[in-house]
Amino acid sequence: MTDDSASTGYMSRKRDAAATKQAILHAARTVFTQSGYDGAGVREIAGLAGVDPRLIGRYFGSKEQLFTRVVEDAYADHLMMTPETNAEAARALLSDPTAAHAAGMLLTLRSASNERAATIMRDSLERNFQRVLADELAGPDAAARAALLVAVCTGVQFMRNVLRSSELVNGDAGTLAVYLRAALDAIAAAPSAPAAE
Known part of the structure; x- marks a missing residue:
């Protein structure tokens, strides 16, 4: 049959x-x-x-609903970037991507000029990545800090794996990871209370 x-x-x-x-x-x-x-x-x-x-x-x-499903699958696997996981996240961001992660980046870049596709991708990122990350962050402005972490993550991946930045590709991964972890921690750690005036 x-x-x-x-x-x-x-x-x-x-x-x-x-x-x-x-x-x-x-x-x-x-x-x-x-x-x-x-x-x-x-x-x-x-x-x-x-x-x-x-x-x-x-x-x-x-086609739109099919694209939505593809995006959901492509964005399902993401890094956590909390003070407890940032050393691992930094190393992962400075390593060669899996085939799935590389494809997800290309899918995003090649579809972003379409307004509806961009909305679908933004919604998926915010719902499945940014919100989950925000829930793990202590302190104020967790949603905004999560959005900044996602932006840093995306920027590093784009510069290293798409544009192939020579410093990010050929530089010492251990040294770069120390700097990147510090940047991630600066955003992920709960900020200190402002000093009283």
Whole structure:
């Protein structure tokens, strides 16, 4: 038994909704990463997945909803940057990224010019990363400090892994990690109470 794709000339596969959804998601991650939101087409994604384009609508509703799901998956794995974890976070930020992290950065850069895509990515970052980080920070202005930490994290990753800054790529990782940890700690640690006047 085959799904609807068999009757329209697409790859024949046994009826398996979960496998079909995964094939679509995998293809969508590839196409959105390569082409960005505006350059990605539903037919291209379906073709790469080997399914009828109508199945994207059936399982995900629309290109926008499919992009939202891809972004949620891409942003699911993130660093904690608290005083207790900043030494590890600094080392990770100054190391070569995993394939998934590199793809997530390219997905973000290539889709950010689309206003709707930018909104989807911002919402995911704020809901799944920034808010979780803020909940771990002691002291005042935790949400604002979490946003600054996310910005520092993103900036370091962009400069090192996309623009390939020579100092960040070729410099002594141990020394750089000491400086980066100090910067992260300066934001993450609860600020001291202001001196009374």
